[in-house]
Amino acid sequence: MPLLLLLISFALTLVFYEISRLIFLLWNWHLFQQQSWTDLVLTFLYGIRFDLSAIAILSAIPFFFALGLALIHRRDLKFQMLGSRLVLGVFLLIQGPFLVMNMVDAEFVNFLGRRTTFDALFLAREVPGKIWSLIGYYWLLAAMTTLLLLTLVVVVFWGANKIARNSWAQNALLSWKKAGLFAVCFFVLLFVSARGGLQKKPINFAHAQIFVTPAVNNLVLNSSFTFLQTIKRESLPRDRFFSSPAELEAHLNPSGEPRSQMQGYHPGVRPNIVLIILESFSYEYTGPGGYTPFLDSLAKKSLAFNNAFANARRSIEGIGAIMGGIPSLMNEPFISSQYLTNYFLGVGTLLGKAGYETNFFHGAQNGSMYFDQFMKSAGVKGYFGKNEYMNEHPGHSQDDDGTWGIWDEPFFQWTLQKMQSFPQPFFTAIFSLSSHHPFRVPEVYQGKFPKGNLDIHESVGYTDYALKEFFSEAKKQPWFKNTIFILTADHTYKSSRPGYDNEIGHYRVPLMIYSPEIVLPKVDPDQIVQHADILPTILDLAQIPQTERNELGRSIFVPQDRFAVTYIDGRYLYITRDYFLQYHRGGDFQMFSMKDPDQKKPLSEPVAEKLKLTQGLQAVIQYFSQGMWDNRLYYPTGRQ
Numbered sequence: 001m002p003l004l005l006l007l008i009s010f011a012l013t014l015v016f017y018e019i020s021r022l023i024f025l026l027w028n029w030h031l032f033q034q035q036s037w038t039d040l041v042l043t044f045l046y047g048i049r050f051d052l053s054a055i056a057i058l059s060a061i062p063f064f065f066a067l068g069l070a071l072i073h074r075r076d077l078k079f080q081m082l083g084s085r086l087v088l089g090v091f092l093l094i095q096g097p098f099l100v101m102n103m104v105d106a107e108f109v110n111f112l113g114r115r116t117t118f119d120a121l122f123l124a125r126e127v128p129g130k131i132w133s134l135i136g137y138y139w140l141l142a143a144m145t146t147l148l149l150l151t152l153v154v155v156v157f158w159g160a161n162k163i164a165r166n167s168w169a170q171n172a173l174l175s176w177k178k179a180g181l182f183a184v185c186f187f188v189l190l191f192v193s194a195r196g197g198l199q200k201k202p203i204n205f206a207h208a209q210i211f212v213t214p215a216v217n218n219l220v221l222n223s224s225f226t227f228l229q230t231i232k233r234e235s236l237p238r239d240r241f242f243s244s245p246a247e248l249e250a251h252l253n254p255s256g257e258p259r260s261q262m263q264g265y266h267p268g269v270r271p272n273i274v275l276i277i278l279e280s281f282s283y284e285y286t287g288p289g290g291y292t293p294f295l296d297s298l299a300k301k302s303l304a305f306n307n308a309f310a311n312a313r314r315s316i317e318g319i320g321a322i323m324g325g326i327p328s329l330m331n332e333p334f335i336s337s338q339y340l341t342n343y344f345l346g347v348g349t350l351l352g353k354a355g356y357e358t359n360f361f362h363g364a365q366n367g368s369m370y371f372d373q374f375m376k377s378a379g380v381k382g383y384f385g386k387n388e389y390m391n392e393h394p395g396h397s398q399d400d401d402g403t404w405g406i407w408d409e410p411f412f413q414w415t416l417q418k419m420q421s422f423p424q425p426f427f428t429a430i431f432s433l434s435s436h437h438p439f440r441v442p443e444v445y446q447g448k449f450p451k452g453n454l455d456i457h458e459s460v461g462y463t464d465y466a467l468k469e470f471f472s473e474a475k476k477q478p479w480f481k482n483t484i485f486i487l488t489a490d491h492t493y494k495s496s497r498p499g500y501d502n503e504i505g506h507y508r509v510p511l512m513i514y515s516p517e518i519v520l521p522k523v524d525p526d527q528i529v530q531h532a533d534i535l536p537t538i539l540d541l542a543q544i545p546q547t548e549r550n551e552l553g554r555s556i557f558v559p560q561d562r563f564a565v566t567y568i569d570g571r572y573l574y575i576t577r578d579y580f581l582q583y584h585r586g587g588d589f590q591m592f593s594m595k596d597p598d599q600k601k602p603l604s605e606p607v608a609e610k611l612k613l614t615q616g617l618q619a620v621i622q623y624f625s626q627g628m629w630d631n632r633l634y635y636p637t638g639r640q
Contacts, residue, residue, distance in 0.1 A: 007189075017222055024109075059190060067183055104145070111491075205569055213599065241618035252619040260557045274486070276430050278463060282505075291457050299510075310508075318489075319335065343633070364433055365404075365405055371385075407442050483515065487514070536549075552624065579603070
């Protein structure tokens with residue numbers, strides 16, 4: 001009896017996984033509306049394989065529990081019924097949280113660009129104290145999740161009672177042969193389902209790479225499968241494409257070490273540098289028809305780049321690339337990985353040696369995303385978060401947004417006050433907060449900013465306003481004229497404008513360098529730049545020569561062939577000016593034109609260009625892998 005009821009519950013759960021996939025599709029219709037109906041139907045069919053695998057793995061414990069019950073007191077129907085209810089309870093307790101994970105991912109995928117993996121557990125520590133606010137904001141998704149779970153529980157236990165009264169099921173208890181054969185068949189079903197079939201190797205992420213568009217492959221997968229697959233997954237494979245360091249270097253840095261355009265432009269005194277990182281500011285939110293009038297006005301007076309790319313889709317990875325020069329080209333963020341103990345040169349370490357006062361400001365609760373700990377590793381002297389703000393403003397509870405931390409406007413103004421006491425030259429990094437979900441604005445500003453067609457747009461307008469007020473006050477400070485401002489975003493969010501809802505658009509962020517009086521050389525605004533280029537650019541601006549160089553980034557003032565690289569779930573993008581390369585581990589290198597960001601037509605020609613891009617990406621992968629494994633990410637400059 002317990003095994004029979006467990007099998008039926010197994011089948012019912014598969015139906016509920018398909019329902020959660022349908023909700024995932026409808027909730028994120030903006031990601032799939034360009035896909036053909038045939039492809040969308042196929043995702044549900046292909047997805048059954050991954051659903052069966054996840055459900056089977058999670059059914060292992062209930063199966064052996066049920067098997068044990070089936071072997072004792074087999075003729076006692078009451079005992080078997082009680083045992084069956086216990087088995088079903090265990091089954092639902094294990095499956096339930098994973099079903100919730102699948103529902104949560106319907107929204108979470110917009111932040112990560114992928115399904116939840118084991119390394120995302122660090123986010124759990126961000127949720128306490130915010131759960132009710134998040135449920136309130138995503139009430140519809142929370143209601144659907146609750147309804148789905150309750151329906152599954154009711155259907156499973158109702159079905160159990162229904163079957164228990166069936167004479168055939170009761171008679172099956174009396175036959176050892178029938179019960180034994182059933183147990184063996186059920187075990188084989190679980191084993192084959194968990195493997196995803198009878199092929200030589202169990203299924204993994206690569207088997208889900210069926211369509212060109214990654215978002216559609218995310219629909220094929222389910223969050224239970226991606227989480228389970230990454231529990232024991234190697235964070236960083238050890239790659240080797242080139243046999244000698246010289247060959248590797250030739251593809252990493254084919255232009256050698258050209259002279260920086262900043263030479264001859266350096267002022268007599270080292271400038272202050274203020275780095276402003278804007279939460280979730282996609283490039284598409286700026287410019288004509290956007291939501292950032294102040295940022296747009298500042299861009300006209302700045303070195304503003306039209307092809308700037310984040311190296312990742314999460315804040316914890318973006319900060320690592322911006323402040324540490326290390327893009328997260330592995331499954332786990334560098335900030336929370338075992339490799340953080342490696343030798344690395346963060347912005348604070350490098351600037352501190354040159355006499356800079358270094359500080360980082362972020363209005364979230366201290367400890368958020370491990371930023372406070374990472375700043376210590378990066379050599380940044382001071383960390384100022386929500387704790388420090390509230391200690392100085394104990395009566396200003398209205399400045400707390402009630403979810404994540406301090407509203408941007410008061411926090412930016414407080415940052416300015418703190419900066420007045422910093423000795424020059426100083427480096428100050430400011431990470432905004434308010435354009436983070438649940439995307440609210442202070443009550444006094446409600447209705448002041450355009451709501452747009454995405455939930456984030458109004459909060460983007462508020463942060464842009466807070467930025468305007470920051471610069472209005474900064475202009476009055478004596479240090480302002482000798483300061484260089486760098487503005488970018490940590491990553492992107494949802495897309496609503498044509499041309500951005502694709503793999504290229506999902507990483508495109510604003511990046512500009514502004515200085516009120518320091519003259520900077522003109523550079524190509526259309527060149528490819530990435531977050532990993534910001535740290536070497538800061539060193540260039542600060543007149544600090546690099547005695548050790550990380551090959552993954554280059555100052556934007558160094559003219560050479562440039563690239564941007566991204567990584568997510570074993571899938572790389574290698575972006576250059578005219579072409580980009582997509583590569584999934586175990587698959588082929590596919591080249592596309594930058595004029596085809598939707599990846600409609602893979603290119604095999606020009607052959608020389610594809611070979612160049614392939615070798616360039618292979619060099620990046622090997623360099624990063626060896627650098628992490630061997631703790632040797634840096635090499636002396638000027639080597640041959």
